[in-house]
Amino acid sequence: MMKNDRVVFIVDDDERIREALAELLESHGMRSVAFGSAGDYVEADKPDLLACLILDVELPDINGLEFQRQIAEGEHPPIVFITGHGDVPSSVRAIKDGAVDFLTKPFSDADLMTAVQTALDQDRQDRSTRAELGALRRRYLxxxxxxxxxxxxxxxxxxxxxxxxxxxxxxxxxxxxxxxxxxxxxxxxxxxxxxxxxxxxxxxxxxxxxxxxx
Amino acid sequence: MMKNDRVVFIVDDDERIREALAELLESHGMRSVAFGSAGDYVEADKPDLLACLILDVELPDINGLEFQRQIAEGEHPPIVFITGHGDVPSSVRAIKDGAVDFLTKPFSDADLMTAVQTALDQDRQDRSTRAELGALRRRYLxxxxxxxxxxxxxxxxxxxxxxxxxxxxxxxxxxxxxxxxxxxxxxxxxxxxxxxxxxxxxxxxxxxxxxxxx
DNA sequence: GGCGGCCTCATGGATTTCCATAGAATGCGA
DNA sequence: TCGCATTCTATGGAAATCCATGAGGCCGCC
Missing domain, CATH: 1.10.10.10 (Winged helix-like DNA-binding domain superfamily/Winged helix DNA-binding domain)
Structure with missing residues (x-):
């Protein structure tokens, strides 16, 4: 009962975390693709499915919050932040910039899954809005x-x-x-x-x- | 050069904090009115001016975040949270619920004043939108x-x-x-x-x- | 029981929009 | 230079909207 119409991207430099998350998601019938850095995520060609992005704040190549702003320029899946050393200013900035949630380790499986679900729901909404607006713009052009x-x-x-x-x-x-x-x-x-x-x-x-x- | 067309409400149970904030605001030409509890704030009749609310998370009568949700039912000035024991989940919730900022003590005067200014700007925007919508609704009725x-x-x-x-x-x-x-x-x-x-x-x-x- | 607000309908003319069809000038890229 | 897109214009009729004016029935309130 794996749902193949959706995917969760994971960007975290810690391989154990990536695996743990992948496993957790799989146990909930959720397909996932993991990356060790923001660069890897950007380079990869990602399936065009309903998606969500679990993003570690501390990444090897770039700060997660900075990365959020970068991809905010274009289309991108809703973001759920996770971090080992969460501080208030970071979380405030993340949420202000549109993140779905900001979880500090250790967090419960339930909290993460809830956030992921919310993110996926939002992506559905975003896509539908974008699609309509896109069609409109094409006609306008x-x-x-x-x-x-x-x-x-x-x-x-x-x-x-x-x-x-x-x-x-x-x-x-x-x-x-x-x-x-x-x-x-x-x-x-x-x-x-x-x-x-x-x-x-x-x-x-x-x-x-x-x-x-x- | 005190600006009399705007006011900052302060709700904090610590009198020293209230006084310090009031002083800081005054030094920036900002009028303020302080309260020791959410209840006091609610009871008081407040001038209908451009406003902002500096709200302590820990209050004697009710949790600041809960209070935020309560007043979110009706019209209310934009909120800037301050707290001595800020935790990430609280800040996330506050921002999600529309707070302008969430500052943990000790914070700089500059940070607070920036947040207050942002809040006042937002209130101006909110009021203008509300006024137009109100006029529209009256005509509709x-x-x-x-x-x-x-x-x-x-x-x-x-x-x-x-x-x-x-x-x-x-x-x-x-x-x-x-x-x-x-x-x-x-x-x-x-x-x-x-x-x-x-x-x-x-x-x-x-x-x-x-x-x-x- | 009367008054006022609301909903209804009509006539008739001025104005505007909608539609189909057709022609012509400009300008640009193949 | 030919073709095509763009822009402009015209004719003429059908349909729709806009406007003023007048008026009848219903219902709730004083």
Missing amino acids: DLTPREREVLTLVVSGLLNKQAATELGISEVTLEVHRRNIMQKMAAASLADLVRMAERLKIPVTHSRRNPGGN | DLTPREREVLTLVVSGLLNKQAATELGISEVTLEVHRRNIMQKMAAASLADLVRMAERLKIPVTHSRRNPGGN
Whole structure:
């Protein structure tokens, strides 16, 4: 009953710890892959599965907390820190930087497994969010520069006429752009498009419409 | 040059600590009000200013972390924990629960002041967000039950006709509701209304519109 | 029993959006 | 230089929205 859709990465310089952790995880039906240093972890090509990273704070090549910040630049599995010499400032920094938990040895098997489970759950969430946002961004990149301008004005609430004036083009042209946008973004409605723009953090310009009334 | 638009609350059972903190804060032009227990803090009527709360973990009446969770139910200033016997699990919990920082004695004046400043900045942000959301909610509460139903359907992207059918009323009636909504919510455009609904976490229903594509 | 708020509906016109179709100019890379 | 993407424009009609105005029924509260 080994679950093959998920994996736990272990980065710890102590081989005995790595083995103990691997064993513990296996006994819970959890597949794991261990590394002796941050460098090894980075170099390795890792399966694209639901994952979590158990990271020792003290590593031979780099400080675990520093390493956390480095990989925070890109996509990375949620981190559970473990350490033999845990101090408060480190744990504070780790959690502030998004770590799921910070366990000091000795910790119970149960605590670790709970943290791992939480991390995996979070990864599921992260992935789903990333996937959606990624799809959205891809569609956005499909837009031409002009269409992006139009999109901004439209989701700001401007009437076609107003937006057209703003861009110095005819209303008809703007309509064409607008419909192309709806098409490319696969928006079912203006409301939909506005929500997409929100998630893409597209700023609202002069969100007026009927400023004076009528 | 005492700034009177902000205040730092101190909750610590040790009077010497309270006085030392108050002095330190004062030397930085910061007004403070100190309490000997969580109960005293709760009972006191506190000025509605930009604030931050320096909280000792060990209190006579309740554990600081527990107290944090209690006040987390409602509005409260950002918390900076201080403690004489800081342990990692406590700090982890505190930060997870939203504390700005967790300082163990002895800590430097600079560290505390930095944390206090961060907390005050966060309070400014929190207040601004709360104020906007509050105004939005008040307007939403101004809507009649029917209008709220209509709002949901409209921001879901339904055409007036579709929404009207959904509610079993005529299109004209729905238009009336719709315009009343725009009025009451002070929305400048549909895009605007959609964004408001997002912030109010109004769920989208069957967000279709031209399902098959005419 | 009257008043006010709420929900309902109608008419009708101005305005806007939606859609399909078609043509043309620019500019850039193959 | 040809082809393609991008941008621009137009016509014309269907559909939808916006707006003002008027009005009837229901219900709870004073």
